[in-house]
Structures are given as structure tokens and as C-alpha cells.
Amino acid sequence: PAFSPEELEKMVPEIFELANIYPREVLQILSENMNIERWKSVGNAVIEEINKGRSIVIAHGTDTMHYTASFLSFTLKNLNLPVVLTGSQRSSDRPSSDSRMNLFCSVKFATTDYNRVVICMHGTMDDTFCYVHKGVKVRKNHTSRRDAFQSVNTKPVAKVYYNGEIDFFEDLPEKHKEKAYFDDKIEEKIFLLKVFPNITHEILDFLIDQKYRGIVLEGTGLGHTPSILYNTIKRGIDEGVTFCMTSQCINGRVNMNVYQTGRKLLEIGVIPCEDMLPEVCYTKMMHVLGHTRESDEIRKLMRKNIAGEIMEDTVIL
Numbered sequence: 001p002a003f004s005p006e007e008l009e010k011m012v013p014e015i016f017e018l019a020n021i022y023p024r025e026v027l028q029i030l031s032e033n034m035n036i037e038r039w040k041s042v043g044n045a046v047i048e049e050i051n052k053g054r055s056i057v058i059a060h061g062t063d064t065m066h067y068t069a070s071f072l073s074f075t076l077k078n079l080n081l082p083v084v085l086t087g088s089q090r091s092s093d094r095p096s097s098d099s100r101m102n103l104f105c106s107v108k109f110a111t112t113d114y115n116r117v118v119i120c121m122h123g124t125m126d127d128t129f130c131y132v133h134k135g136v137k138v139r140k141n142h143t144s145r146r147d148a149f150q151s152v153n154t155k156p157v158a159k160v161y162y163n164g165e166i167d168f169f170e171d172l173p174e175k176h177k178e179k180a181y182f183d184d185k186i187e188e189k190i191f192l193l194k195v196f197p198n199i200t201h202e203i204l205d206f207l208i209d210q211k212y213r214g215i216v217l218e219g220t221g222l223g224h225t226p227s228i229l230y231n232t233i234k235r236g237i238d239e240g241v242t243f244c245m246t247s248q249c250i251n252g253r254v255n256m257n258v259y260q261t262g263r264k265l266l267e268i269g270v271i272p273c274e275d276m277l278p279e280v281c282y283t284k285m286m287h288v289l290g291h292t293r294e295s296d297e298i299r300k301l302m303r304k305n306i307a308g309e310i311m312e313d314t315v316i317l
Contacts, residue, residue: 012100015107018164022054031061031068031087036188036286039071043182046076046083050180055081055110059103062087062140062148065119069135070280073117073307074287075183078176082110083117085135089146098122098146105130105160113172116308118157122146131156136280136309139250153251153275154311187213187289192282194218194248195225201232208235213293214242214285217270218278223247223254224261230268237269242298244271244285246278271302274310284309 006023015021026045027038046056060068069085076083086106088099098121106120109132117135124147133151142148159167189212193203207215215236219225223245225233233243245265247254253275256262266272273281281302288301303310 012103015104018104018107019055019111021107022049024049029061031064034064034068036186039068039075040182040184040186042068043072043075043184046072047180047182050076050079050081050083053081056083057103057106057110058083058085060085060087062089062121066135066138066140066149066277067279067283069117069119069138070277070283070309071286073135073309074284075186076117076180077183078178078180079115079117080175080180082112082114083135084110084132085117085119086121089122089144089148098127101127101162102130104162108164109158109160109166112166113175114157114168115173115175116157119149120160121149123156123159127162129159129161132158132160134308136307137277137311139277139279141250152277153253183287185290186286188286190214190216190282190285190289192216192218192278194278195220195229197226199226199229201229204229204232204236208232208239208241212241214244214289216278216281216285217243217245218248219245219254220248222252222258222262223256223265223272224259225265227261227264230264233265233270234268240293240295242271242285242289242295242302243269244273244281244302246273246276246281248278271299273302276309280309 026042065085065087084106086102090097102121109120119133119138120130123129123131133156137151137154139152140148141150155169191207191212245254254272256266256272
């Protein structure tokens, strides 16, 4: 954020009518500079406050906010209070800034019992309401619009109006009996690779030689790569590298049984990841490979719905 927590208090005094506010600054960086160590700093700070009985609102730059939300969704365990990420598409010094309403709606949602990681941002271009999105089913789909963040393959969790009213679109999750904690077992050597025409196998050879433990393929269509990559993918799998398949398409899900290309990749050992967004698969693989190196267990966990990242049915909105 561009302002300190104390300055945010002065900018949006009405949030003090919603809750007791305890400002805390963890990082002061541009969001494109987020990395695993900084994610861990945020995760540890969240758990410290959660275990004091405090819900969380995280002010975050919008460029990588959905990555952070996804990472926290897999690593914050046994949450019984909301963790809400928010930001602004327009800077706070502009008349068209969305920061004030986004922060108000986020604090309001943080007073509920929805105990998951979510993103709360403008739902339209005007100042009527914000949508609350699951941290593992949301993406920034526009560079500058105030309603850039949208749920993918599912409905938003809720709609929060600027007057403080909330409409939920789903039931509240069950509460956890165990104490919340931050699971810091993370594999850092994970790579997200976008497949493209004229791609060469040398890229994958380099990643394998550099000892990357997992590679998320952002494949074309239903989950495909050019055939020139087959032998290198097989080499990587034989050497213990995990390959997971997602799609470049925003909506829909991977189905590698339809065409010969997909079937060949399945035969080689690539793991199809249903309707997971590539960015979500990336952070999930960090989490999964931080806990096991056993190939069957990795496959089982990558295809298991851990934090709401896999939907049984694709929702067309």
C-alpha cells in the first residue's frame, strides 16, 4: 500500500465504527516484488493476530494479490476467522480511487464468521458494492478497471454493499476445533511455464538441470503441449520432477482424454489439474511438494480439493 496503517486510519475513519482496528505494518513493497520469504512473513503475522482472536484485513498491491491469496489459502490452517485481502486499482490520491470503499467493505466482511482466505474488491465500475471472492478461485482480469477481480469457474462468496449490508451466495464453512497455524513447509523450486507455438525443449531441459522439483504447464485448450516437449517431460518425470497441467483458457477445465495429445501426456505421467487456475496450481505445488516427494502421494494431493481450488462442476456465469 502507498500509505502507512496510521494514515489509512485517518483516510477511512468509518471503519472504526465497524470494528476495533489494530494496524500493523508487515511489508512496504510493490506487490510485484513479493516472494516466498515475504509470503512467509505475511503468513506468520496473520497467525499471530488470528490467535489473538482478531480477523485480518491485508492491504495488498493488486498485481500479485491473487497469488498471495492462493498461497495463504493453502498454508493458513484451521482458520476460524476471515482473512481478507484488498487493494485499489486507482491510487488513493485520485478522485476515482476505489481504495476507500474496498477497505470499508473488507473490514465489514471481516466481522463475519466466514473463516477462509478471500479477496474483496469492487464488483462494478461504480461505488455500489464489492464482491468477495475465494482466494483460490479469483483472478485479476483487467489492468485498470475497478472491477478487475472476478471469480473464475464459480460464483463469488458474497456481495458487500457500501451501506454495510452483506448478501452471501453460499453457506458459512464449518468451524475448526484445532488451533490455527501457518504451515511453512514449502518447496521453492517450482516453475510456472506458459506453453506457446515454437517453444523448444531446451527450456524444460534447463529447468530440469537446475533441479526444479515441480513444473506447472499452462497448456493450450484442454491441456496440451507441442509433441516436441514429450521426451523432455518424460525425462523430467523419470528424474523425479512433477509436471502438472492447467489451461491458458480463463474458464473451463482440463480434460486430457479428448485428444491424442492429451492422452499422450497422461501416458507420460503429467497430472491433470481439473479447473485449477495456473497461479493456484503453482502455489499449491509449493505446498504439496513441501510435504512429500512420493509420486503417488503428490498425484493424490494435487488432484484433491484442499482449499476450494477444485470444483466438481464448472459454473458458467
